[in-house]
Amino acid sequence: MTRVAIAGSTGSIGKQTLEVIAASESGKYQLVALSANSSADEIIKQAKTFKPNLVVVNDESARKIVARELAATNPKIEVIADVAAMAGIADVVVNGVVGFAGLSVTIATLAAGKRLALANKESLIAAGPVVAPLRKISGAEIIPVDSEHCAIHQCLRSSQNNLRDVAKLLLTASGGPFRGQTKKSLEEVTIKDALKHPTWSMGPKITVDSSTLMNKGLEVIEAHELFGLDYDSIDVVVHPQSIVHSMVEFRDGATIAQLSLPDMRLPIAYALDYPNRSTVGFGAIDWTKLSRLDFEQPDRDTFRCLNLAYAAGRIGGTAPAWLSAANEVAVEAFLAGVVQWSQIASIIESTMQHHDGLIATEVEDILEADAVARQWARKEVSR
Ligand code: MG
Numbered sequence: 001m002t003r004v005a006i007a008g009s010t011g012s013i014g015k016q017t018l019e020v021i022a023a024s025e026s027g028k029y030q031l032v033a034l035s036a037n038s039s040a041d042e043i044i045k046q047a048k049t050f051k052p053n054l055v056v057v058n059d060e061s062a063r064k065i066v067a068r069e070l071a072a073t074n075p076k077i078e079v080i081a082d083v084a085a086m087a088g089i090a091d092v093v094v095n096g097v098v099g100f101a102g103l104s105v106t107i108a109t110l111a112a113g114k115r116l117a118l119a120n121k122e123s124l125i126a127a128g129p130v131v132a133p134l135r136k137i138s139g140a141e142i143i144p145v146d147s148e149h150c151a152i153h154q155c156l157r158s159s160q161n162n163l164r165d166v167a168k169l170l171l172t173a174s175g176g177p178f179r180g181q182t183k184k185s186l187e188e189v190t191i192k193d194a195l196k197h198p199t200w201s202m203g204p205k206i207t208v209d210s211s212t213l214m215n216k217g218l219e220v221i222e223a224h225e226l227f228g229l230d231y232d233s234i235d236v237v238v239h240p241q242s243i244v245h246s247m248v249e250f251r252d253g254a255t256i257a258q259l260s261l262p263d264m265r266l267p268i269a270y271a272l273d274y275p276n277r278s279t280v281g282f283g284a285i286d287w288t289k290l291s292r293l294d295f296e297q298p299d300r301d302t303f304r305c306l307n308l309a310y311a312a313g314r315i316g317g318t319a320p321a322w323l324s325a326a327n328e329v330a331v332e333a334f335l336a337g338v339v340q341w342s343q344i345a346s347i348i349e350s351t352m353q354h355h356d357g358l359i360a361t362e363v364e365d366i367l368e369a370d371a372v373a374r375q376w377a378r379k380e381v382s383r
Contacts, residue, residue, distance in 0.1 A: 001027060001028065001029065001030050002028065002029050002030070002091050002092060002272060003029075003030050003032045003089065003090045003091045003092070004017070004021065004029050004030065004031050004032065004090060004091070004092050004093075004094065004272065005031075005032055005033035005034075005035075005052075005054075005086040005087070005089070005090035005092070005093045005094070006018070006031070006033070006034055006035070006093075006094045006096060007035045007056075007083060007086060007093060007094065007095050007096060007097050007102065007105040007120075008035065008036065008037075008095065008096035008097035008098065008102070008105075008119075008120070009034040009035060009036055009043060009046055009096070010036040010037075010039035010042040010043055010046070011096050011097070011098055011203055012096070012201070012202055012203045012264070013094065013096030013119040013145065013264060013268070014034075014036075014094070014096040016264050016265050016268055017094045017096065017268050017272075018031075018046060018049075018050060019265060020265050020268050020269045020272065020278075020280065021050070023265075023280045023282075024269075024278075024279075024280050025279075029272065031050040031051070031052050032052055032053050032054065032086075032089050032090050033052050033053065033054040033055070033056065033085075033086040033089060033090060034046055034047060034050070034052050034054075034055050034056070035055070035056035035057070035058075035083050035086060035097075035105075036056075036057055036058070036062075037057075037058045037059060037062075037097075037101070038057070038058065038059035038062040039062070040057070040062040040065045040066050040069075043055060043057065043066055044065075044066055044069050044070060047066075047070055047074075047077065048070075048073060051074070051077075052077070053076070053077065053078065053089065054077070054078045054080070054085065054086060054089060055070065055077060055078070055079045055080075056079075056080055056081065056082065056083045056085065056086060057079065057081070058081065058083070060081070063079060063080075063081060066079050067079035083104055083105055083108065084104060084105075084107075084108035086105070086108070086109075087105075087108045087109040087111070087112035087114050088112060090114060091114065091115065092114065092115045092116075092117055092271070092272055093105060093108075093109040093114060093115070093116055093117065094117040094119065094145065094268065094271070094272075095109070095116060095117065095118050095119060095120040095123065095145075096119045096120065096145075097120050097123075098120070098203055098205050098206075099120075099122050099205060099328050100122050100123070100126055100324065100325065100328060100370055102120030102122060102123045103122075103123040103126065103127055103363075103366070105120065105123070106118065106120065106123035106124065106127070106131060107123075107127070107130070107131065107134065107363060109140075110131065110134035110135060110137060110140040110142070111134055111137065111140075112140075113137050113138055113139030113140050114139060114140065115139075115140075115141050115142075115143060115271075116140070116141070116142045116143070117143050117145050117268065117271035117272060118142050118143070118144055118145055118146070118271075119145035119146060119264075119268075121146055121218055121219065121222045122218070122324050122328075124142075124222055124225045124226065125218055125221045125222055125225065125320045125321070125323075125324050126320060126321035126324045126325070126366055126369075126370060127321065127360075127363070127366045128221075128225040128316075128320060129317065129359075129360045129361065129366075130360060130361070130362065130363055130365075130366055131225070132225070142226065143270070143271035143274050144222075144226055144267070144271070145264070145267045145268055145271050146219060146222060146267070147245045147246075147262070147264065147266075147267050148171045148172060148219055148223070148245055148246040149219070149222060149223060149226055149227075149246070150245070150258075150266075150267035150270055150271065151172075151244075151245035151246035151247075151257070151258035152169055152171075152223065152226075152227065152246050152247075152248055152258075153226075153270075154258045154270070155246070155247060155248035155256040155257065155258055156227070156248055158248075158250075158256045159250060163227065163228060163229065165250050165251050165252070166229065166233070166248055166249070166250060166251070167233070167249045167250055167251045168233050168234070168235055168248070168249040169223055169227065169229055169233060169234045169235070169246070169247075169248055169249075170235050170236075170237050170246060170247040170248070170249060170255070171216060171219055171220060171223060171234065171235070171236050171237070171246050172236075172237050172238070172239040172242075172244050172245060172246050172247070173210075173213065173215075173216040173236055173237070173238050173239065173298060174197070174198060174199050174200065174210065174238070174239065174240055174241075174242045174262075175198075175213075175238045175239075175240050175296075175298070176197065176198070176210040176211040176212075176213065176215075177193060177194065177196045177197060177198055177210075177211050178193075178194075178211055178302075178303075179198075179238065179240060181302065182302060183301070183302050183342070186302065186341065186342055187340070187342050188340075189340075189341045189342075191334065191335060191337065193211075193341075194207070194208050194211040194334070194341055195207050195208070197210055197211075198240070198242075199240075199241070199242035199262045200242060200262050200264075202264075204335060205328070205331055205335075208331045208334060208335065208341075208344075209327070209331065211341070212303060212305045212341070212344050212345065213298060213303035213305050213306040214305035214306070214308075214309065214327050214344070214348075216236050216298070216306055216309075217305050217306045217307075217308060217309020217310065217323075218309060218323075218324065218327075220234050220236065220306075220309055220310060220313060221309060221312070221313040221320045221323075224313055231310060231313050231314050236298050236306065237295050237296075237297070237298075238295065238296045238297065238298050239293065239294065239295050239296075240294055241290075241292075241293055241294065242262040243259050243260070243261070243262070243285065243290065243293060244257045244258070244259050244293060245257075245258050245259070245260065245262075246258065259285060260284070260285065261282070261283050261284070261285060263282045263283060265282045266278075266281075266282060269282075303345075304345040304349070305327070305344070305345050305348065308323065308345065308348055308349055308352065309323060311352075312352065315355070317357065317358070317359055317360060318355070318356075318357075318358050318359070318360050318365070318366070318369035319352070319355055321360070321366055321369040321370055321373065322351065322352060322355050322369060322372075322373040323348060323352065324370075325351075325369075325370045325373035325374050325377060326347060326348040326351035326352065326373055326374075326376070326377040326380075327344070327348055328374075329347070329351075329374050329377035329378055329381060330343070330344040330347040330348055330377060330380075330381065331344065333347070333381045338381060339381055346380075347377060347380045347381055348377070350376075350380045351373060351376045351377040351380050354376045355373075356372070
């Protein structure tokens with residue numbers, strides 16, 4: 001039996017992880033811990049259904065509500081604030097927290113020598129220099145839940161030689177809801193437009209990131225951190241059908257791709273069951289209906305965030321932390337109706353001009369870089 005903990009259980013990845021567990025044969029997984037920021041009602045419902053030993057709630061008043069409600073049904077259940085405690089009782093921790101807040105889960109899981117099923121790309125992007133040494137701890141491993149990186153993880157298994165045989169990683173991008181549009185036509189887009197993703201159903205932050213191509217930019221940095229290839233060997237291809245989830249081109253000229261329906265439950269189940277494949281499927285491609293797969297180059301002039309991410313990745317150090325923080329601030333401001341969609345890239349670009357080149361060796365350095373970048377980004381938002 002695999003003991004599973006879910007950080008961010010009330011979000012999109014968290015809910016889909018619970019669906020995977022519910023669909024799997026009984027006794028295969030034991031859900032031992034759930035965490036949420038502040039969604040009391042949802043986590044109470046989940047805890048009553050899945051009966052974990054531990055529930056972590058970040059927000060204090062929400063935590064009191066959850067503790068009171070769950071104590072009435074199960075006096076043994078622990079309701080606490082410390083998300084790091086989850087790693088101690090689980091074999092796998094699924095990190096489905098949104099944004100930089102997922103960092104503590106990533107660090108605690110690897111430090112405890114456990115498997116991290118990582119959907120929270122921001123923690124790896126912002127804290128790459130701090131996370132990398134933790135991966136050497138015995139038992140610690142990252143299995144990517146991000147669909148592209150999960151695809152690459154699968155493709156890389158076709159060579160025993162692993163990275164030495166790789167010519168290029170090809171990350172596919174759906175292109176988001178604004179693919180094919182021009183700078184001019186994107187001046188007036190609304191929040192609703194940006195949240196209308198053509199193929200994937202995801203949370204609001206990542207859906208906006210997909211519309212700007214920042215999600216793909218962050219994924220380029222994520223791929224660099226996960227697989228250790230330099231930026232010249234990581235490419236982006238727009239593929240609107242979201243059937244090919246990414247590809248690896250090997251030196252012998254063979255390209256290995258992973259194809260499936262766009263459904264996050266496959267990467268989640270893959271990360272839980274690795275090195276085996278999950279016996280539970282959530283739908284396969286109907287080859288009598290799928291008649292074409294299209295590929296095109298990303299429009300880097302209209303969707304400037306992609307190049308901003310490559311630039312930050314190449315600088316390295318704390319530049320990716322700055323990029324990710326500035327992006328979070330800009331996207332929050334957009335979702336709050338404070339700035340236009342077209343300003344997201346400019347806010348990030350202006351924020352990056354203040355990057356101070358701080359070298360990060362400890363978590364505190366990353367937290368500081370994040371805080372300073374957010375201050376600059378907020379100034380840019382209120383300009
Ligand atoms: Mg992805």
